Amino acid sequence: MKQTIRLFIVALVAGAVTLGGYKLFVANDTKIATSSISTDSTNFIPTTYNSTSLAAASNIDFTVAAEKTVNAVVHVKNTTISTQPSNIMEYFYGGGQPRAMVGAGSGVIISPDGYIITNNHVIANASDLEVALNNNQIYKAELIGADPTTDIALIKVDANEELPFVPFGDSDTVKIGEWVLAVGNPFNLNSTVTAGIVSAKARDLNEFDGNPQSFIQTDAAVNRGNSGGALVNTRGELVGINTAITSETGSYVGYAFAVPSNNARKVIEDIMEFGNVQRGILGIQGSNLNSQNAKQWGINETEGVYVAAIEKGSGAERGGLKQNDIITGIDGLKIVKFSDLTGYIGSKRPGDTVDVTVVRNGQKRNVPVTLFKLETYKIEDLGLEVKNANKADLAARGIKNGVKITDALTKDMSDFNLEDSIITEINNISIKDIDDVREIMARRNTNAPIKITFVKKTGEINSFIFR
Incomplete structure (x- = not known):
């Protein structure tokens, strides 16, 4: 009996100690935590928080753009x-x-x-x-x-009904970080839509091959089969034509590139109106700026295009651009690098006048320049660029017709040292100008070899056959 009473007393004491400890430590801590939340709103973000400083992707509705374009x-x-x-x-x-x-x-x-x-x-x-x-x-x-x-x-x-179509947007106004959708058929999967942002603009993938480009870069997934598909903004407007990816595996790894819609639109309008593309040029030779070459040239600017030379008779010369000018803008668009400039010029035609902002001797000024027609043609199958030969070029070689080779587009062709030679015949057909070259290359049997006859500076006549 005494043992039972003793155990009962020990149980009462233990229960009192446990209850006291709970009141002292646990219950008080709970009250403190509740008070902290109710009085210090900086310690948490409610789920209804609507700050525009947050990247609230859930507020972006992609369904409208997808429905308009798919x-x-x-x-x-x-x-x-x-x-x-x-x-x-x-x-x-x-x-x-x-x-x-x-x-x-x-x-x-x-x-x-x-x-x-x-x-x-x-x-x-x-x-x-x-x-x-x-x-x-x-x-x-x-x-x-x-x-x-x-x-x-x-x-x-030719369809028997009106077809759904995508309206063109203004690719010049697209901003880095803006949401875009890539719509296409990767791996033969019809009507695939992927989302991403504009990662960069005026991206040049061929910076060192003499053919500057100006792509919109995006991280929307693009794979084989997406080529030629649409890059659209959240309003369903066409801002680019998906064209290329950069990948060591051949599949998408986070980088995709699209031809800006302004450039694509200009190309197809030229094709519909003229049958070929009418390219306007400023008539300059230039390069990108950075801190290293800025120091070399004794200038302060590190952004823009440095004008190294002016082509004689070009719009740049007639408009008043000068060697050592630094182009920092065109028609109000900021020019940071050469691909910014070529990308914008690519959306213009010969005869258009652009307002070029330059820095000359530390002073900023605007120079209106009328674009001239680019009289060159790239023979992609041969890896050669040609232009119309002038009378002096022809007379110097004692010939009456031909086009002048201005550049070798591949390393293999550069080994032949054909620059400044004049092509007089392609596949035994006489050549007068680049339009003749364009027409012959369009009509030729693509499986047959190409024969070119050309005259070198020395007057020596040669023929090559290319497969």
Whole structure:
């Protein structure tokens, strides 16, 4: 009995101690925590917080842009016929067994009557073009024209009804960090939409090959099959044509590039109106600025384009641009690097006047310049750039016609030292100007070799056959 009473007393004491400890430590801590939350709002962010300083992606509605564009982005299938030589004679003189190969990409309907913009590399060398709409309607497509330099092509389908289309946006107003959607058909997966932001503008992927470019860079996922598809803003406006990726694996790794819509639109309008692209040029030779070459040239600016030389008779010379000028703006657009300049000029035509902002001897001034027509043509299949030869060039070699080679576009061609030579014939057809070159290259059998006859500075006549 005494043992039972003793245990009961110990239990009472232990319970009193436990209850006292709870009141002293746990209950008081809970009150302090509640008081802290109610009085110090800087320690937490409620789920209803609407500060514009936060990247609230949940407030961006992509469904409107997707609905506006997904039915206007098509699947482009390109059938090419290639021949495999079966003997040495066919290898040198053409011929062999024909074989059909099918490639695929994307395109964007830009008008209700069936005009479609895509990449040149999507439709290159096509013997048959087929377009599949999002509703599984399939049409034969006609090639209207293409421009390998910008990698833009225009095709058309004839439908019995008006087609959905994507309106053009202004790519000059696109901002870094702005949301965009890439719409296309990667890996033959129809009507795929991916989202990302504009990562950079005026990105030049060929900075050192003499062919400056100006792409919109985005982190929206783009893969094989997306080429020629749409890059649109959240309003469903076309701001770019998805064209390329940079990847060590061949698949998307976070970098995708699109031709700005202003440049693409200008190219297709030229094709529709003139049959080819009318390129305007300032008429300068220049380079990017940085702290190192700024110090070398004795100037303070580290952003802009340094004018190293002015072409004689060009719009730059007539407008008053001078060697050592620093171009910092054009038509109010800030120029940081050469691709900013070439990208904007690429959306203009010969005869357009642009207002060039330059720094000269430390003073800023505006110089109006009328763009001249670029009289050069890139023979992509040969890796050569040519321009119309003037009378003096022809007379110096004792010939009456031809186009002058201005640049070798590949290392292999540069080894031949053909610069300043004059091409007089292509495939035994006499050449007068670059329009003749363009026409011959467009009509030729792509499986046959190309023969060029040219005259060097010394007057020596040579012929090369290229496969």
